[in-house]
Each structure stands twice: as C-alpha cells, then as structure tokens.
Amino acid sequence: MSTLAPTDAADGTVQLATVRERHFKVPIVLAAATVLLAALFLFVPRDGVSTFRGGGALPDVALPTATTSWIVVALLAVLAIWSFVDAWAYRKPALWISITFGVLAVFAFLVWSAAGGLVPISSLLFGAVSLSVPLVFGALGGVIGERAGVVNVAIEGQLLLGAFSAALLASITHNPYVGLIGAMIGGVLVSFVLAAFAIKYLVDQVIVGVVLNVLVTGLTGFLYGALLVPNEELLNRPVRFTRMPIPFLSDIPIIGPVLFDQTFIVYLMYVTVAVVAWALYRTKWGLRLRAVGEHPTAADTVGIRVNPTRFWNVSLAGAIAGIGGAYFTLVSVPQFGKEMTAGLGFIALAAVIFGRWDPIRATLAALLFGFATNLQNLLTVLKTPIPSEFMLMLPYVVTILAVAGFAGQIRGPAASGKPYIKG
Template identity: 50%
Template sequence: MSTLAAPADDRQTLAALQPIDWKLPIVYGVLALLALVGFGLAAPGGAQTTFEFATEGDFFTIPPVVVPAKATAIVLGLFCAVLAAYATWAARRRFEPGTWLPVCFGVLFMLAFLTWAGAGNGLIATTSLLAGALALSVPLIFGAMTGLIGERSGIVNIAIEGQLLAGAFCAAVVASAAKNPYVGLIAAPIGGMLVACVLTFFAIRYWVDQIIIGVVLNVLVVGLTNFLFSTVLSADEATWNTREQLPNLPIPGLRSIPVIGEVLFDQNILVYFMYVVVFALQFLLFRSRWGLRMRAIGEHPRAADTVGINVNRWRAINTILAGGIAGLGGAFFTVGSGLAFGKEMSAGQGYIALAAMILGKWSPKGALFAALLFGFAKNLGNSLSAIGAPIPPDLLLMLPYIVTIFAVAGFVGRVRPPAAEGVPYRKQ
C-alpha cells in the first residue's frame, strides 16, 4: 500500500514546492477594484443604462432592459471581487480553476463597464455590438489559424500581416476585373500562398532566421501593393479596384434566434467558411494523423524523422496551406466588407492575430476566443464613441491595443510554445 501511495505523495510534494503564481490573482484583483470603484461608486447617481436586444425578424421580441447604473455596476463589481478572491484561493492551493473563471470574470467586468459607460448616454445595442465585433474578428481569426499551423509545424510566421494584405489585394483586383466577388474570393488564397512560398523557401532551404524573413516580407508586400495601387489601380479604378461585396446568406430558422441569430447566421460565405476552418482545425490538430505529424515536427522533428516523416516537406506544405487561410482573411477587408483596396488596409491586424494565437495557447478554440476578444475591444471603442461615452476618443482608439497588451501579459498564464518553433531542421 505504501508503495502505491508513494507516487501520489511525490506529486503532492512537488506541487507544494512549486512557487505560487500571483500574476492572475493580482490582475483579477486590480480589475475587480476598478469595476467596483471606477465603474460602480463613480457612476452618476440616478442615471440609468438601457440595453437593447431586439432586431427585426426575431422569433420573439425582447424588450429593452433598463437598469440603475450605479447600483448595477456596484453589484457587478462585487461579483468580480468574489471571483478575484476565488482566484487568490486557487493560487494558494496551486491549482488552475479552469476556463470558466476568466470567461465569467470577463463578462461581469464588461457588463459593469458598459453599465457605467452607457449611464444616461443612450441605448447600448447589444446585437449590433456583437455583430460588429464578429466582423472585426474575422481577419484576426484567419490570421491566428495561420500562425497556429505554422508554429505547430515549427515555422514562426511573422509574415501574416503581408499575407492578409496580399489576400486583400488579389481579392479586390480579381473581383473587380471579373465583376464577381466569388472569383475574387478564389484568388485571395493564392496571394497568401505566394507570400508563404517565399517564407518557406528561405526558412527551409537556406535556414534564414524566420522572424527576419517575416518582417522583410511584410515590408515587401506593403511596398509592392502600394506601388501597384498608386499606378495600376489608381489609373483605372473602374477596371481594377471597384467595390464588389459577397452577399449575406441568412440561414432560415437560425437567423431568427434572438440576439445571436443576426450575429452568427446572417453572414456571407466567407464567415461561414471561417466557422468550418476553426472547427476542422480543432478536430484535425488533435484527432488526425495530419495533426499528429504537425505536432511531432513542431515538438521533436528528429524523432519524427526517425519514423519516416519528411520534416521539411511537411513544414513547407503546412505553411503554404496556412498562407492560403491568411489570404482568405485578407479577402474580408475587400470583398467580404464591400470595400475597394486601400494602402496598408490590413493595419497591423496580422500582429494582433499572432497575439491572439499566443493568448489562445496555440489551440484553435483558444485562438478563436482571443481573436473575438480583440475584435470586441475594437468595436466597443467605435460603439462608445457613437453614444458619447465619458471616455477620451484617443483612449477609445487605443482600446484594442491596450487589451492586447494586458491580455497577453496578464491572462495567458503559463504557456509553452512548440519546442522546435523557429529552429531549422538539418537532416543528419
């Protein structure tokens, strides 16, 4: 009996010797204090906040919810404080409470913030806020999936920014020439894959530092698309740079679900394909031979080589495939949103996609929620500016980047990237 109990005792001893990680409890505590004092006690007395949920075509109408701003924000702040105390208790016991804690805390904190920001400033249209957040998240989600496939395979893909921009350019030009947004959607992955081909050629064939290659490719794509925009596209916009938009394809029945129906099921084909990509990657990465090989060449390529896996070939295939996914993300900037191509219209979204991938711990499901968080933060700034919230406009513009920094620094916890990412494989 003592022999069987020894391993469990050893694990308990090792857990007790591990230093306590106070980072998350501190972050939760600071945010709970902000929610209670900054949003609750500082809310104007007597003011009310109105949340609107109804849209046309819903199965049933949800009436607007009017709440007293000060009391509601204080109660929400107290709930945040309770969760922060639980996080502190969990840290002292040295166990992770699970994903439910950050999700619940984030929802409560955001409701407290919206209650304070909307006090006496008009309606907060919940459905529009969520729909805008999803739209702004689409390129981030595609970009995060691109980075995830590359790094799981051992290739650091800093060139996501360039791949998004190349996809946007190809989609706009081809759709304009063909007068058909679906043709542009077919061309978009080609732009991303071409950039990925250059990345893999130098990273795998010549063992050049992958971060340097990625930065150089981003600059190259920006310069090339700017040149073509200033010459070819601007000279004949009617032929090469018109607005072609993918039509929305509402799903009957699902579209009429209150609140989420319009958000999730009244989208164009590119958004629906994004759903497929995320769910397919979540399954294939952990439940298929392809996913097993990908994780093997990213974690221990020499061991994978010994069982007959061609490491460099699979790294190239996966990275080029991921480039096509990034190209689809870039297409959302143009044919997905009904916009003509503009200079540097990706606007740093590729780098935020990398942050979403890290925050999601190199998991498709985690990267999805992280990208949605960043998209929500960006759309929140736009929505609060429209209702005249008591926040400086410049701070609202900074909001998504502030969330990016704090999320990666405070909410990731312990993360471990694939062991062989960024390390060229030299076959002995």
C-alpha cells in the same frame, strides 16, 4: 502545479517528494481589474439609466447605472477572492472564474458607459464577429505555421496581399468567388517566400517575416497608386459577397442575426475552425504536423519528411490567412486601400500566443480582440468621459493585458523557429 524533487531519507536512500506551487497570476490580474473598475466608478461617477436593446421581439432592459455598476463590482470582488482562495490552496483557478469575471467586467463597464444612452446588443456582437473574421483566419494560419515549426510573423503581409488580390480579380471577373481564390493564392505566395528562406536557406524566421510585411506593404502600395487608382472603375470595384441568412436559425433572438445572417466567408470561417481543430488532433496530417514542430529529429527517424512537411503546411497557413485578407475587400470595404489591414496581422499573432497555439483558443482570442475593437467604436458613439485617444488604444491594451496577464509564461511548440538540418 506539482513537481517531484529528490530528498534524502534517514537511511541514506533518495526519495521523491511532491513540491506544489501556488498560481497567483490570474488572481492578481482579477484583483487589479476589480480595483481599476471600482476607482473608475468612484472618481468618475455616472447616474441615470442604462438601456440595453436585444433587438427583435425582445423588450429593452433599463438598469440604474450607479446601483448596477457597484453590484457587479461586488460580484467581481467575490470572484477575485475566490481565485485567491483556490491559489492559496494549491489549486489552479478554474477557467470559468476568468470567463465569468470577463463577462461581468465588460457588462459593468457598458452599464457605466451607457448612462443615459442605449447599447444595441445585437449590433455590438454582430460588429465584433465581423471585425474578428480576418483575425480568426490569420490566427489559424499562425497556429498551423508555428505548429509546423515556422514562426509566421508574415500574417500581416498575407492578409494585405490577399485583400489586394481579391479586389483585383473580383473586379475583373465580377465574381467574388474568383476573388476569394485569388486571395488564397496571394497568401500562398507570401508564405512560399517565407518557407523558402526559413526552411531551405535557414534565414532567421522572424527577420524574414518582418521583411516580407514591409515588402508586401510597399508592393501593394505601389500597385495601388500605379494600377488601381488610374483604373479604379475597372480594377478596384470588386463584387462583394452578400448576406445569406440561414432559415429559422437567423430568427433566433440576439444570436440569430449575429451568427446566422452572415456572408459566405463567415460561414467558411466556422467550417475552417472546426476542420482545423478536429484534424490537428485526430488525423495523420495533424500528428505529422505536430511532430515536425515539436521534435523533428524523432519525426525524421520514423520516416516523416520534416522540411517538405513544414513547407507545404506553411503554404496551407498562407492560404487560410489569405481568406482573411479577402474579407476586407469582398465584405467590409468595396475597394482596396493602402495599408488597409492596419496591423491586424500582428493582433492575429498575439491571438495565436494567447490561444496557446490551439485553434479553438486562438479563435476565442481573436473574437475577444474583435469585440474590443467594436466596443471602442460603441464607446465613442456613447460619448463616454474617457479620452478619445484611450478609446483608440483599447484594442491594443486588451491585447497586451491578455497576453501578459493571462497567457503568462507559456511554451510554444518546442521546435518553432528552429530550422531542421538532416543529419
């Protein structure tokens, strides 16, 4: 990074000199990860053969566990050194280095974990995408809300009420699409309360979001016990979405079953990510949204109604997050359960930060966290020597490392969390 600093010339005039900074955060993280993997392979060695199954007509690939693991560690060391060289030369380490390093590190860990076992690649990726769907919708809702200037800590509540509404309406009407609409309404209701208190009554947005999460958790828990449990067959047996394979595309090896043999909500996720990413930067709506979140006074000066714009966009964010809640009861689980979102709303909020308040990056971050969750399930099946308690911690550890290690000190929308008072 280059900045300009004033310097005094010999003739007394002030000149600007370029001050360059070295970026060592990413190299240090890569080096630490390399050392940790090397220590794991050294002190807990595993021999045998690791088999990877691609599925379909692809043959299984068998790799010698120890040899492959150490070869990949050597490649990781090269990438870490490369990033240090870039940083020392005042160059910001390229993004491809971090991506390649992450893929290779996961591959090395899978090889070590699968000694004498089998890793089904398609199943691993399919599960990762499935677990990521609520996170992606929640992260998109968080991006829209914070871009509008409202910190959306209530994603957890929006997911939970969306799941409850979807289960209830889909059970009554026997129509999953009605349940999906109900989930969106549930998410809007939570965001409506958030917007009212944060924008109109100027209550601290983080406090309102936390209180809403607690309120929705208690409310859905009460309604579950008082309404759904006694009438389970009538009110808690939602009709679920079935898979809709796309012809030809679903037959592509590995990625076909993962991406194109999915349910309606997953396809809706693809469309929603693309539309939000395009509209945020290329439409009048996106320009106004970013304006009220970055500099509301300037937006007000040019005629943009700041608070109404924030209000309706927070409501839109709630509707999108509600779709993520519908995935729990209309795809994953055939009924609603108490606190079934299990804190995923906060993981989605972490994806927003890790993704730097950008729809595409937030989606990739959500996919990363979903992959970590599914990886934890696979490692439990493979009976790796890592304690089961650590396996349960893995998704949250990845979340912390991602936000603290790679996100670093980043700046969100300038007016996020700050109420706007006209005049």
